Amino acid sequence: MEWASFTYGTGPFHSISGRMFLVGLATGPPQHIFYKVLDGCIPRRDFRSISMKILIDQLVASPMCLLIFFFGMGYLELRNYQCIVDEMKEKFITIYTVDWLVWPPTQFINFYFLSPKFRVAYINFITMVYN
Numbered sequence: 001m002e003w004a005s006f007t008y009g010t011g012p013f014h015s016i017s018g019r020m021f022l023v024g025l026a027t028g029p030p031q032h033i034f035y036k037v038l039d040g041c042i043p044r045r046d047f048r049s050i051s052m053k054i055l056i057d058q059l060v061a062s063p064m065c066l067l068i069f070f071f072g073m074g075y076l077e078l079r080n081y082q083c084i085v086d087e088m089k090e091k092f093i094t095i096y097t098v099d100w101l102v103w104p105p106t107q108f109i110n111f112y113f114l115s116p117k118f119r120v121a122y123i124n125f126i127t128m129v130y131n
């Protein structure tokens with residue numbers, strides 16, 4: 001795999017922390033819009049509504065965030081399109097499976113206990129710990 005032998009260069013995004021920070025900034029606005037729409041469509045906080053939000057989050061937001069992550073990190077690491085796609089093909093299913101273990105309980109806390117204005121900050125904090 002070409003992506004596996006990638007060596008990092010120098011520059012402002014040499015560190016993985018810098019690249020992850022930028023990719024995190026790229027996911028913030030889409031997450032904000034997604035959760036605003038989700039809360040508008042499913043405003044209640046009962047078990048059924050929260051379960052629906054979690055399912056939609058896992059089926060829509062999770063894959064979207066993974067795509068932003070793979071392509072964002074890949075381009076910041078100066079990889080070409082095919083290299084990014086190859087890495088995604090190898091890692092996507094594993095990461096997405098682990099997401100199903102981590103995010104539903106995380107999102108239950110998010111949707112049940114937190115005010116909508118704190119949703120993205122909470123998710124970004126958990127993402128920082130998770131990654």
